[in-house]
Amino acid sequence: MTGDSLPSDKQMRLRYAGTCHRCGASLPAGVLAVYERDARRVRCISCSESGRDDENSAGDVDLGTAGASARREYERRQSSREERIRKKYPKLSGVILALSDEPQSTSAWKQGAIGEELLAQRLSTLPESVRTLNDRRIAGTRANIDHIVIAPSGVWVVDAKRYRDRRPELQVTGGILRQRSESLRIGGRDGTRLVEGVTAQVAHVRNALADPQLPVTGALCFLEADWPLLGGSFVVDGVHVLWPRLLVKQIRSGPDRKIDVDAVSARLAKAFPVA
Template sequence: MDPVGSDKQIRLRYAGTCRPCGEPLPAGGEAIYERNAKTVRCVECRMPAEPQPDVAGGSARREYERRKSAREDRIRASHPKLGGLILALSDDPQSTRAWERGAVGEELLGERLKDLPATARVLHDRRNPGTRANIDHIVVTPAGVWVIDAKRYKSKRPELHVEGGILRPRTESLRVGGRDASKLVSGVASQVDRVAGAVADDAVTVTGVLCFLEADWPLIGGSFEVNGIHVLWPRLLIKRITAESTPDPIDPDVVSGRLAAAFPRHA
Protein backbone atom coordinates (compact mmCIF):
# COMPACT_ATOMS: atom_id res chain seq x y z
CA MET A 1 0.00 0.00 0.00
CA ASP A 2 1.29 3.49 -0.83
CA PRO A 3 1.00 5.51 2.41
CA VAL A 4 1.35 8.85 0.58
CA GLY A 5 -0.82 8.41 -2.49
CA SER A 6 -3.53 6.18 -1.04
CA ASP A 7 -3.95 7.22 2.62
CA LYS A 8 -5.46 10.35 4.09
CA GLN A 9 -5.87 11.70 7.61
CA ILE A 10 -9.54 12.36 8.35
CA ARG A 11 -11.97 12.97 11.20
CA LEU A 12 -14.08 9.85 11.64
CA ARG A 13 -17.82 10.19 11.16
CA TYR A 14 -18.34 6.74 12.67
CA ALA A 15 -16.47 4.68 15.25
CA GLY A 16 -14.00 2.16 13.85
CA THR A 17 -11.10 -0.13 14.72
CA CYS A 18 -7.43 0.42 13.93
CA ARG A 19 -6.33 -2.21 11.40
CA PRO A 20 -2.71 -2.69 12.61
CA CYS A 21 -3.16 -2.57 16.40
CA GLY A 22 -6.87 -3.37 16.92
CA GLU A 23 -7.55 -0.35 19.16
CA PRO A 24 -11.07 1.17 18.99
CA LEU A 25 -11.32 4.53 17.23
CA PRO A 26 -14.13 6.83 18.46
CA ALA A 27 -16.36 8.82 16.16
CA GLY A 28 -15.10 12.36 15.82
CA GLY A 29 -11.47 11.41 16.38
CA GLU A 30 -8.58 11.73 13.94
CA ALA A 31 -7.52 8.64 12.00
CA ILE A 32 -5.79 7.57 8.80
CA TYR A 33 -8.17 6.34 6.08
CA GLU A 34 -6.61 3.64 3.87
CA ARG A 35 -8.34 4.17 0.55
CA ASN A 36 -7.20 0.98 -1.21
CA ALA A 37 -8.42 -1.34 1.54
CA LYS A 38 -11.24 0.94 2.81
CA THR A 39 -9.91 0.50 6.37
CA VAL A 40 -8.68 2.91 9.05
CA ARG A 41 -5.78 3.04 11.46
CA CYS A 42 -4.94 5.30 14.38
CA VAL A 43 -2.64 8.27 13.91
CA GLU A 44 0.05 6.54 15.99
CA CYS A 45 0.08 3.76 13.38
CA ARG A 46 0.71 6.20 10.54
CA MET A 47 2.66 3.74 8.42
CA PRO A 48 1.04 0.46 7.42
CA ALA A 49 2.37 -2.39 9.51
CA GLU A 50 2.43 -6.08 8.90
CA PRO A 51 0.18 -7.72 11.47
CA GLN A 52 2.20 -9.43 14.19
CA PRO A 53 1.46 -13.12 14.64
CA ASP A 54 -0.55 -14.14 17.66
CA VAL A 55 1.40 -15.89 20.43
CA ALA A 56 -0.39 -18.89 21.89
CA GLY A 57 -0.34 -18.79 25.69
CA GLY A 58 1.31 -15.37 25.73
CA SER A 59 -0.85 -13.75 28.42
CA ALA A 60 -0.73 -16.84 30.67
CA ARG A 61 3.05 -17.01 30.28
CA ARG A 62 3.40 -13.31 31.21
CA GLU A 63 1.15 -13.73 34.26
CA TYR A 64 3.18 -16.73 35.42
CA GLU A 65 6.45 -14.81 35.06
CA ARG A 66 4.95 -11.81 36.89
CA ARG A 67 3.78 -13.91 39.82
CA LYS A 68 7.03 -15.86 40.00
CA SER A 69 9.13 -12.69 39.93
CA ALA A 70 6.96 -10.96 42.54
CA ARG A 71 7.33 -13.93 44.92
CA GLU A 72 11.09 -14.00 44.46
CA ASP A 73 11.32 -10.28 45.16
CA ARG A 74 9.21 -10.61 48.33
CA ILE A 75 11.29 -13.48 49.70
CA ARG A 76 14.63 -11.83 48.94
CA ALA A 77 13.44 -8.56 50.50
CA SER A 78 12.21 -10.34 53.65
CA HIS A 79 15.27 -12.60 53.93
CA PRO A 80 18.30 -10.80 52.45
CA LYS A 81 20.74 -13.50 53.51
CA LEU A 82 18.66 -16.65 53.15
CA GLY A 83 16.35 -15.64 50.29
CA GLY A 84 18.25 -17.59 47.65
CA LEU A 85 18.27 -20.73 49.78
CA ILE A 86 14.56 -20.43 50.60
CA LEU A 87 13.75 -20.12 46.90
CA ALA A 88 15.93 -23.09 46.04
CA LEU A 89 14.22 -25.29 48.63
CA SER A 90 10.61 -24.21 48.00
CA ASP A 91 8.19 -24.38 45.11
CA ASP A 92 5.94 -21.72 43.66
CA PRO A 93 2.40 -21.83 45.07
CA GLN A 94 -0.17 -23.88 43.21
CA SER A 95 -1.90 -20.75 41.94
CA THR A 96 1.32 -19.66 40.21
CA ARG A 97 2.07 -23.12 38.81
CA ALA A 98 -1.46 -23.23 37.36
CA TRP A 99 -0.60 -20.24 35.15
CA GLU A 100 2.51 -22.01 33.89
CA ARG A 101 0.54 -25.20 33.23
CA GLY A 102 -2.05 -23.22 31.31
CA ALA A 103 0.60 -21.42 29.27
CA VAL A 104 2.29 -24.68 28.30
CA GLY A 105 -1.03 -26.22 27.28
CA GLU A 106 -1.87 -23.27 25.02
CA GLU A 107 1.64 -23.25 23.56
CA LEU A 108 1.56 -26.97 22.77
CA LEU A 109 -1.86 -26.78 21.14
CA GLY A 110 -0.80 -23.69 19.22
CA GLU A 111 1.99 -25.74 17.65
CA ARG A 112 -0.42 -28.53 16.74
CA LEU A 113 -2.82 -26.10 15.07
CA LYS A 114 -0.05 -25.29 12.59
CA ASP A 115 -0.97 -28.63 10.95
CA LEU A 116 -4.29 -27.21 9.76
CA PRO A 117 -4.75 -26.54 6.03
CA ALA A 118 -3.62 -23.21 4.60
CA THR A 119 -7.27 -22.17 4.23
CA ALA A 120 -7.67 -22.03 8.03
CA ARG A 121 -7.18 -18.82 9.98
CA VAL A 122 -6.13 -19.11 13.63
CA LEU A 123 -6.40 -16.50 16.38
CA HIS A 124 -4.54 -17.20 19.63
CA ASP A 125 -4.88 -15.82 23.15
CA ARG A 126 -7.65 -13.30 22.56
CA ARG A 127 -9.22 -11.01 25.15
CA ASN A 128 -12.89 -11.60 25.90
CA PRO A 129 -14.07 -8.01 26.55
CA GLY A 130 -16.12 -7.56 29.69
CA THR A 131 -14.66 -10.66 31.36
CA ARG A 132 -11.41 -11.61 33.08
CA ALA A 133 -11.03 -14.66 30.87
CA ASN A 134 -9.34 -15.05 27.52
CA ILE A 135 -10.15 -17.26 24.56
CA ASP A 136 -7.25 -19.65 23.99
CA HIS A 137 -7.74 -20.33 20.27
CA ILE A 138 -10.27 -19.45 17.57
CA VAL A 139 -10.04 -21.35 14.27
CA VAL A 140 -11.91 -20.15 11.19
CA THR A 141 -12.23 -22.42 8.16
CA PRO A 142 -14.47 -22.31 5.09
CA ALA A 143 -16.80 -24.67 6.99
CA GLY A 144 -17.18 -22.67 10.20
CA VAL A 145 -15.65 -21.44 13.44
CA TRP A 146 -14.11 -23.44 16.30
CA VAL A 147 -13.70 -21.97 19.79
CA ILE A 148 -11.05 -24.00 21.60
CA ASP A 149 -10.05 -24.08 25.27
CA ALA A 150 -6.76 -25.91 25.87
CA LYS A 151 -6.41 -27.87 29.12
CA ARG A 152 -3.26 -29.65 30.29
CA TYR A 153 -4.28 -32.15 32.95
CA LYS A 154 -1.46 -34.67 33.01
CA SER A 155 -2.51 -38.32 33.46
CA LYS A 156 -6.10 -37.42 34.35
CA ARG A 157 -9.02 -38.87 32.40
CA PRO A 158 -11.87 -36.69 31.11
CA GLU A 159 -15.17 -38.58 31.36
CA LEU A 160 -18.81 -37.96 30.53
CA HIS A 161 -21.03 -38.43 33.58
CA VAL A 162 -24.72 -39.02 32.85
CA GLU A 163 -27.60 -39.14 35.30
CA GLY A 164 -31.30 -39.77 34.71
CA GLY A 165 -32.70 -40.45 31.26
CA ILE A 166 -35.64 -42.77 31.98
CA LEU A 167 -37.71 -41.71 34.99
CA ARG A 168 -36.10 -38.30 35.35
CA PRO A 169 -34.51 -35.85 32.94
CA ARG A 170 -31.11 -36.76 31.55
CA THR A 171 -28.28 -34.54 32.76
CA GLU A 172 -24.69 -34.51 31.50
CA SER A 173 -21.58 -33.30 33.26
CA LEU A 174 -17.82 -33.44 32.75
CA ARG A 175 -15.52 -35.12 35.21
CA VAL A 176 -11.74 -34.98 35.09
CA GLY A 177 -9.81 -37.38 37.27
CA GLY A 178 -13.06 -38.22 39.04
CA ARG A 179 -13.81 -34.60 39.96
CA ASP A 180 -16.65 -32.48 38.65
CA ALA A 181 -15.40 -30.07 35.98
CA SER A 182 -18.69 -28.65 34.76
CA LYS A 183 -17.38 -25.09 35.05
CA LEU A 184 -14.99 -25.82 32.16
CA VAL A 185 -17.95 -26.70 29.93
CA SER A 186 -19.96 -23.65 30.93
CA GLY A 187 -16.90 -21.47 30.32
CA VAL A 188 -16.52 -22.66 26.72
CA ALA A 189 -20.28 -22.45 26.14
CA SER A 190 -20.16 -18.79 27.20
CA GLN A 191 -17.28 -18.15 24.79
CA VAL A 192 -19.20 -19.83 21.97
CA ASP A 193 -22.15 -17.52 22.58
CA ARG A 194 -19.89 -14.45 22.51
CA VAL A 195 -18.14 -15.56 19.32
CA ALA A 196 -21.42 -16.42 17.60
CA GLY A 197 -22.68 -12.96 18.50
CA ALA A 198 -19.58 -11.38 16.98
CA VAL A 199 -19.90 -13.45 13.81
CA ALA A 200 -23.50 -12.24 13.55
CA ASP A 201 -24.45 -14.81 10.93
CA ASP A 202 -26.75 -17.70 11.80
CA ALA A 203 -25.50 -19.59 8.75
CA VAL A 204 -22.00 -19.86 10.29
CA THR A 205 -21.55 -22.85 12.59
CA VAL A 206 -19.64 -22.08 15.81
CA THR A 207 -18.35 -25.18 17.62
CA GLY A 208 -17.00 -25.25 21.17
CA VAL A 209 -14.12 -27.54 22.17
CA LEU A 210 -12.32 -28.56 25.33
CA CYS A 211 -9.01 -30.00 24.13
CA PHE A 212 -7.13 -31.95 26.81
CA LEU A 213 -3.38 -32.42 26.38
CA GLU A 214 -1.41 -35.19 28.08
CA ALA A 215 -4.60 -36.62 29.57
CA ASP A 216 -5.23 -40.31 30.31
CA TRP A 217 -7.28 -41.12 27.22
CA PRO A 218 -8.41 -44.74 26.71
CA LEU A 219 -7.02 -46.77 23.80
CA ILE A 220 -10.46 -47.10 22.21
CA GLY A 221 -13.00 -44.29 22.00
CA GLY A 222 -12.63 -41.60 24.59
CA SER A 223 -13.92 -38.45 22.92
CA PHE A 224 -17.45 -37.24 23.66
CA GLU A 225 -19.75 -34.24 23.79
CA VAL A 226 -21.18 -32.74 26.94
CA ASN A 227 -23.97 -30.20 26.59
CA GLY A 228 -22.89 -29.53 23.01
CA ILE A 229 -19.18 -29.01 23.80
CA HIS A 230 -16.70 -31.42 22.18
CA VAL A 231 -14.16 -33.01 24.54
CA LEU A 232 -11.15 -34.53 22.77
CA TRP A 233 -7.38 -34.47 22.21
CA PRO A 234 -5.21 -32.47 19.74
CA ARG A 235 -4.81 -35.05 16.97
CA LEU A 236 -8.53 -35.77 16.82
CA LEU A 237 -9.28 -32.05 16.93
CA ILE A 238 -7.10 -31.42 13.85
CA LYS A 239 -8.73 -34.36 12.08
CA ARG A 240 -12.26 -33.11 12.74
CA ILE A 241 -11.56 -29.52 11.78
CA THR A 242 -9.89 -30.66 8.56
CA ALA A 243 -12.72 -33.04 7.68
CA GLU A 244 -15.49 -30.49 8.26
CA SER A 245 -17.21 -29.33 5.09
CA THR A 246 -20.23 -27.31 4.03
CA PRO A 247 -22.10 -26.73 0.76
CA ASP A 248 -22.03 -22.99 1.47
CA PRO A 249 -18.44 -22.10 2.49
CA ILE A 250 -17.61 -18.84 4.22
CA ASP A 251 -14.66 -16.51 3.64
CA PRO A 252 -12.20 -17.22 6.51
CA ASP A 253 -10.45 -13.88 6.02
CA VAL A 254 -13.65 -11.89 6.41
CA VAL A 255 -14.87 -13.82 9.45
CA SER A 256 -11.48 -13.96 11.17
CA GLY A 257 -11.07 -10.22 10.62
CA ARG A 258 -14.42 -9.60 12.26
CA LEU A 259 -13.46 -11.79 15.22
CA ALA A 260 -10.01 -10.22 15.55
CA ALA A 261 -11.69 -6.84 15.97
CA ALA A 262 -14.23 -8.19 18.50
CA PHE A 263 -11.63 -10.13 20.51
CA PRO A 264 -8.39 -8.12 20.42
CA ARG A 265 -4.91 -9.26 21.39
CA HIS A 266 -3.65 -8.78 24.91
CA ALA A 267 -1.55 -5.67 25.37
Protein backbone atom coordinates in the same frame (compact mmCIF):
# COMPACT_ATOMS: atom_id res chain seq x y z
CA MET B 1 6.88 -13.26 -8.30
CA THR B 2 5.75 -9.69 -8.92
CA GLY B 3 6.25 -6.37 -7.21
CA ASP B 4 7.01 -6.80 -3.51
CA SER B 5 6.57 -10.58 -3.39
CA LEU B 6 8.83 -12.27 -0.86
CA PRO B 7 10.41 -15.75 -1.04
CA SER B 8 7.71 -17.05 1.29
CA ASP B 9 4.96 -15.72 -0.99
CA LYS B 10 3.40 -17.79 -3.75
CA GLN B 11 1.42 -16.59 -6.76
CA MET B 12 -1.39 -19.05 -7.35
CA ARG B 13 -5.01 -19.54 -8.30
CA LEU B 14 -6.98 -19.66 -5.08
CA ARG B 15 -8.67 -22.89 -4.10
CA TYR B 16 -10.95 -20.96 -1.74
CA ALA B 17 -12.55 -17.54 -1.83
CA GLY B 18 -10.73 -14.91 0.19
CA THR B 19 -10.24 -11.20 0.83
CA CYS B 20 -7.19 -9.11 0.00
CA HIS B 21 -5.71 -8.14 3.36
CA ARG B 22 -4.58 -4.79 1.93
CA CYS B 23 -7.46 -3.32 -0.02
CA GLY B 24 -10.31 -5.56 1.18
CA ALA B 25 -11.24 -6.70 -2.33
CA SER B 26 -13.14 -9.98 -2.57
CA LEU B 27 -11.12 -12.73 -4.25
CA PRO B 28 -13.28 -15.57 -5.60
CA ALA B 29 -11.99 -19.12 -5.84
CA GLY B 30 -9.94 -19.64 -8.99
CA VAL B 31 -8.66 -16.06 -9.28
CA LEU B 32 -4.92 -15.42 -9.55
CA ALA B 33 -3.57 -13.92 -6.31
CA VAL B 34 -0.54 -14.00 -4.00
CA TYR B 35 -0.62 -16.28 -0.97
CA GLU B 36 1.61 -15.15 1.92
CA ARG B 37 2.69 -18.40 3.54
CA ASP B 38 4.14 -16.98 6.76
CA ALA B 39 1.06 -14.87 7.57
CA ARG B 40 -1.36 -17.36 5.97
CA ARG B 41 -3.28 -14.67 4.10
CA VAL B 42 -3.82 -13.49 0.52
CA ARG B 43 -3.47 -10.26 -1.42
CA CYS B 44 -4.67 -9.36 -4.88
CA ILE B 45 -2.35 -8.99 -7.86
CA SER B 46 -3.06 -5.25 -8.07
CA CYS B 47 -1.78 -4.67 -4.54
CA SER B 48 1.26 -6.85 -5.24
CA GLU B 49 2.17 -4.90 -8.35
CA SER B 50 1.65 -1.56 -6.62
CA GLY B 51 4.54 -2.31 -4.27
CA ARG B 52 2.72 -0.73 -1.32
CA ASP B 53 4.10 -1.47 2.14
CA ASP B 54 1.62 -3.62 4.02
CA GLU B 55 3.25 -3.70 7.44
CA ASN B 56 0.74 -1.27 8.96
CA SER B 57 -2.13 -1.91 6.57
CA ALA B 58 -5.57 -1.69 8.16
CA GLY B 59 -6.31 -5.07 6.63
CA ASP B 60 -3.58 -6.87 8.53
CA VAL B 61 -4.68 -9.47 11.06
CA ASP B 62 -2.52 -10.10 14.10
CA LEU B 63 -2.84 -13.83 14.72
CA GLY B 64 -1.50 -13.44 18.27
CA THR B 65 0.93 -15.57 20.24
CA ALA B 66 -0.41 -18.69 21.93
CA GLY B 67 -0.07 -18.62 25.73
CA ALA B 68 1.40 -15.11 25.81
CA SER B 69 -0.91 -13.63 28.45
CA ALA B 70 -0.74 -16.75 30.65
CA ARG B 71 3.05 -16.71 30.49
CA ARG B 72 3.12 -13.01 31.40
CA GLU B 73 0.92 -13.67 34.42
CA TYR B 74 3.12 -16.57 35.49
CA GLU B 75 6.26 -14.43 35.24
CA ARG B 76 4.56 -11.62 37.19
CA ARG B 77 3.56 -13.97 40.01
CA GLN B 78 6.96 -15.65 40.03
CA SER B 79 8.76 -12.31 40.25
CA SER B 80 6.42 -11.04 42.98
CA ARG B 81 6.98 -14.17 45.08
CA GLU B 82 10.75 -13.95 44.71
CA GLU B 83 10.72 -10.29 45.70
CA ARG B 84 8.63 -10.98 48.83
CA ILE B 85 10.94 -13.77 49.96
CA ARG B 86 14.10 -11.73 49.38
CA LYS B 87 12.70 -8.85 51.43
CA LYS B 88 11.48 -11.06 54.28
CA TYR B 89 14.51 -13.37 54.43
CA PRO B 90 17.43 -11.42 52.95
CA LYS B 91 20.08 -13.91 54.12
CA LEU B 92 18.19 -17.14 53.47
CA SER B 93 16.21 -16.13 50.39
CA GLY B 94 18.47 -18.03 47.97
CA VAL B 95 18.11 -21.27 49.93
CA ILE B 96 14.36 -20.85 50.38
CA LEU B 97 13.81 -20.19 46.69
CA ALA B 98 15.98 -23.14 45.71
CA LEU B 99 14.31 -25.64 48.04
CA SER B 100 10.68 -24.52 47.98
CA ASP B 101 8.11 -25.17 45.28
CA GLU B 102 6.04 -22.49 43.65
CA PRO B 103 2.42 -22.26 44.81
CA GLN B 104 0.03 -24.21 42.61
CA SER B 105 -1.79 -20.96 41.86
CA THR B 106 1.42 -19.71 40.22
CA SER B 107 2.58 -22.85 38.43
CA ALA B 108 -0.91 -23.32 36.95
CA TRP B 109 -0.32 -20.26 34.77
CA LYS B 110 2.89 -21.78 33.42
CA GLN B 111 1.17 -25.09 32.68
CA GLY B 112 -1.64 -23.21 30.95
CA ALA B 113 0.81 -21.32 28.75
CA ILE B 114 2.59 -24.53 27.76
CA GLY B 115 -0.72 -26.18 26.90
CA GLU B 116 -1.72 -23.31 24.62
CA GLU B 117 1.69 -23.33 22.94
CA LEU B 118 1.58 -27.09 22.33
CA LEU B 119 -1.93 -26.93 20.90
CA ALA B 120 -0.96 -24.01 18.63
CA GLN B 121 1.80 -26.19 17.19
CA ARG B 122 -0.75 -28.88 16.37
CA LEU B 123 -3.18 -26.35 14.87
CA SER B 124 -0.39 -25.02 12.64
CA THR B 125 -0.63 -28.31 10.68
CA LEU B 126 -4.10 -27.39 9.42
CA PRO B 127 -4.49 -26.55 5.71
CA GLU B 128 -3.52 -23.14 4.35
CA SER B 129 -7.20 -22.29 4.01
CA VAL B 130 -7.55 -22.16 7.83
CA ARG B 131 -6.68 -19.26 10.15
CA THR B 132 -6.05 -19.50 13.88
CA LEU B 133 -6.33 -16.49 16.19
CA ASN B 134 -4.42 -17.13 19.41
CA ASP B 135 -4.87 -15.72 22.92
CA ARG B 136 -7.71 -13.24 22.37
CA ARG B 137 -9.17 -10.87 24.91
CA ILE B 138 -12.92 -10.68 25.56
CA ALA B 139 -13.74 -7.01 25.98
CA GLY B 140 -15.35 -6.06 29.28
CA THR B 141 -14.25 -9.25 31.02
CA ARG B 142 -11.10 -10.75 32.53
CA ALA B 143 -11.46 -13.82 30.33
CA ASN B 144 -9.45 -14.84 27.27
CA ILE B 145 -10.12 -17.22 24.41
CA ASP B 146 -7.16 -19.53 23.86
CA HIS B 147 -7.75 -20.21 20.15
CA ILE B 148 -10.33 -19.23 17.55
CA VAL B 149 -10.00 -21.39 14.45
CA ILE B 150 -11.65 -20.14 11.26
CA ALA B 151 -12.05 -22.82 8.61
CA PRO B 152 -14.09 -23.17 5.41
CA SER B 153 -16.43 -25.39 7.43
CA GLY B 154 -17.01 -22.94 10.29
CA VAL B 155 -15.54 -21.40 13.42
CA TRP B 156 -14.12 -23.34 16.38
CA VAL B 157 -13.66 -21.80 19.83
CA VAL B 158 -11.03 -23.88 21.58
CA ASP B 159 -9.97 -23.94 25.24
CA ALA B 160 -6.67 -25.78 25.80
CA LYS B 161 -6.24 -27.73 29.04
CA ARG B 162 -3.04 -29.52 30.05
CA TYR B 163 -4.18 -31.97 32.70
CA ARG B 164 -1.46 -34.59 32.69
CA ASP B 165 -2.49 -38.22 33.36
CA ARG B 166 -6.07 -37.26 34.25
CA ARG B 167 -8.96 -38.75 32.32
CA PRO B 168 -11.84 -36.60 31.01
CA GLU B 169 -15.09 -38.58 31.24
CA LEU B 170 -18.75 -38.07 30.52
CA GLN B 171 -20.90 -38.74 33.58
CA VAL B 172 -24.55 -39.52 32.90
CA THR B 173 -27.17 -39.54 35.66
CA GLY B 174 -30.90 -40.06 35.56
CA GLY B 175 -32.72 -41.88 32.82
CA ILE B 176 -36.07 -43.61 32.80
CA LEU B 177 -37.47 -42.32 36.09
CA ARG B 178 -35.38 -39.17 36.44
CA GLN B 179 -34.38 -36.46 34.01
CA ARG B 180 -31.19 -37.39 32.21
CA SER B 181 -28.21 -35.20 33.07
CA GLU B 182 -24.70 -35.14 31.58
CA SER B 183 -21.57 -33.60 33.07
CA LEU B 184 -17.81 -33.53 32.60
CA ARG B 185 -15.55 -35.25 35.11
CA ILE B 186 -11.76 -34.92 35.02
CA GLY B 187 -9.90 -37.46 37.09
CA GLY B 188 -13.09 -37.87 39.10
CA ARG B 189 -13.53 -34.13 39.71
CA ASP B 190 -16.36 -31.96 38.48
CA GLY B 191 -15.51 -30.07 35.28
CA THR B 192 -18.78 -28.17 34.86
CA ARG B 193 -17.01 -24.83 35.23
CA LEU B 194 -14.81 -25.57 32.21
CA VAL B 195 -17.80 -26.43 30.03
CA GLU B 196 -19.61 -23.28 31.11
CA GLY B 197 -16.53 -21.23 30.28
CA VAL B 198 -16.39 -22.52 26.70
CA THR B 199 -20.15 -22.07 26.30
CA ALA B 200 -19.78 -18.40 27.31
CA GLN B 201 -16.89 -17.93 24.86
CA VAL B 202 -18.93 -19.43 22.03
CA ALA B 203 -21.76 -17.00 22.83
CA HIS B 204 -19.35 -14.04 22.62
CA VAL B 205 -18.05 -15.20 19.24
CA ARG B 206 -21.56 -15.75 17.87
CA ASN B 207 -22.58 -12.27 18.97
CA ALA B 208 -19.51 -10.76 17.30
CA LEU B 209 -20.23 -12.56 14.03
CA ALA B 210 -23.96 -11.75 14.08
CA ASP B 211 -24.49 -14.43 11.43
CA PRO B 212 -26.77 -17.32 12.47
CA GLN B 213 -25.82 -19.20 9.29
CA LEU B 214 -22.17 -19.40 10.31
CA PRO B 215 -21.61 -22.42 12.60
CA VAL B 216 -19.60 -21.85 15.79
CA THR B 217 -18.43 -24.92 17.71
CA GLY B 218 -16.93 -24.99 21.20
CA ALA B 219 -14.20 -27.44 22.20
CA LEU B 220 -12.29 -28.39 25.32
CA CYS B 221 -9.00 -29.86 24.12
CA PHE B 222 -7.09 -31.83 26.75
CA LEU B 223 -3.36 -32.34 26.23
CA GLU B 224 -1.39 -35.19 27.83
CA ALA B 225 -4.55 -36.53 29.44
CA ASP B 226 -5.20 -40.19 30.24
CA TRP B 227 -7.31 -40.98 27.18
CA PRO B 228 -8.44 -44.59 26.65
CA LEU B 229 -7.08 -46.60 23.72
CA LEU B 230 -10.51 -46.75 22.08
CA GLY B 231 -13.09 -43.98 22.03
CA GLY B 232 -12.87 -41.37 24.73
CA SER B 233 -14.12 -38.21 23.04
CA PHE B 234 -17.64 -36.95 23.70
CA VAL B 235 -19.90 -33.91 23.60
CA VAL B 236 -21.39 -32.37 26.73
CA ASP B 237 -23.83 -29.45 26.59
CA GLY B 238 -22.77 -28.84 22.99
CA VAL B 239 -19.05 -28.64 23.83
CA HIS B 240 -16.71 -31.18 22.22
CA VAL B 241 -14.26 -32.80 24.64
CA LEU B 242 -11.30 -34.31 22.79
CA TRP B 243 -7.54 -34.36 22.20
CA PRO B 244 -5.39 -32.29 19.74
CA ARG B 245 -5.08 -34.83 16.93
CA LEU B 246 -8.82 -35.49 16.87
CA LEU B 247 -9.58 -31.76 17.03
CA VAL B 248 -7.47 -31.15 13.92
CA LYS B 249 -9.13 -34.10 12.18
CA GLN B 250 -12.62 -32.77 12.89
CA ILE B 251 -11.73 -29.28 11.68
CA ARG B 252 -10.27 -30.76 8.49
CA SER B 253 -13.20 -33.08 7.82
CA GLY B 254 -15.98 -30.51 8.23
CA PRO B 255 -18.14 -29.77 5.17
CA ASP B 256 -16.90 -26.92 2.97
CA ARG B 257 -19.44 -24.12 3.46
CA LYS B 258 -17.45 -21.70 1.27
CA ILE B 259 -16.88 -19.35 4.20
CA ASP B 260 -14.76 -16.27 3.49
CA VAL B 261 -12.08 -17.19 5.99
CA ASP B 262 -10.10 -13.95 5.59
CA ALA B 263 -13.13 -11.71 6.12
CA VAL B 264 -14.32 -13.68 9.17
CA SER B 265 -10.80 -13.68 10.62
CA ALA B 266 -10.54 -9.91 10.25
CA ARG B 267 -13.92 -9.40 11.92
CA LEU B 268 -13.07 -11.65 14.87
CA ALA B 269 -9.57 -10.21 15.26
CA LYS B 270 -11.14 -6.78 15.63
CA ALA B 271 -13.79 -7.99 18.08
CA PHE B 272 -11.27 -9.99 20.12
CA PRO B 273 -7.89 -8.20 20.17
CA VAL B 274 -4.66 -9.84 21.21
CA ALA B 275 -4.57 -10.36 24.98
